[in-house]
Each structure stands twice: as C-alpha cells, then as structure tokens.
Amino acid sequence: MGTQFLTDEKGNKTAVLLPIKKYNKMIEQLEDLHDIKLYDEAKRDDDGTSISIDEAFKIIEEKRKAVK
Known part of the structure; x- marks a missing residue:
C-alpha cells in the first residue's frame, strides 16, 4: 500500500493516508533533521x-x- 489521498467533493486533496x-520513518527523519539544526545553531x-x-x-x- 502506497500513499493515499483524501479528497473533498471537488476532488481537491485535503489529507494524506x-x-x-x-x-514512523518520516517522523524519525524529521527528528534527526531537527537535531542537526539545533547542533548547527549551537555551533x-x-x-x-x-x-x-x-x-x-x-x-x-x-x-x-x-x-x-
């Protein structure tokens, strides 16, 4: 199963499933990027x-x- 989109009555994408x-992998990667940003700011x-x-x-x- 890949990414699915929820749409409104006009077919506009309104959400992602x-x-x-x-x-979980996406959240982990975002947390890693946040840590890198904090490190760069501290330096x-x-x-x-x-x-x-x-x-x-x-x-x-x-x-x-x-x-x-």
Whole structure:
C-alpha cells in the first residue's frame, strides 16, 4: 500500500493516508533533521566559553562531593 489521498467533493486533496511504517520513518527523519539544526545553531552561536561534556561531568561530581 502506497500513499493515499483524501479528497473533498471537488476532488481537491485535503489529507494524506500512509502506512504507519512510512509515517514512523518520516517522523524519525524529521527528528534527526531537527537535531542537526539545533547542533548547527549551537555551533554558530558558540562564543568560545563552552566546555566539553567530560569537563562538565567532572565539575558536577566535584560539587556533589563538596556537598556531602
């Protein structure tokens, strides 16, 4: 089964009906594209003050130990 269209009384396409596997794949690809967009925005807006994830975890662990 391929993509099907729902039409109004004049034959104008008003909606799309597609298999769930095709829909899920499309959503997954859109989410991937969104992640790429966010990454590109973060790189563009980087002012040089960012730190690595490893450094961030190190700081968090040091703060946790200091609280205990």
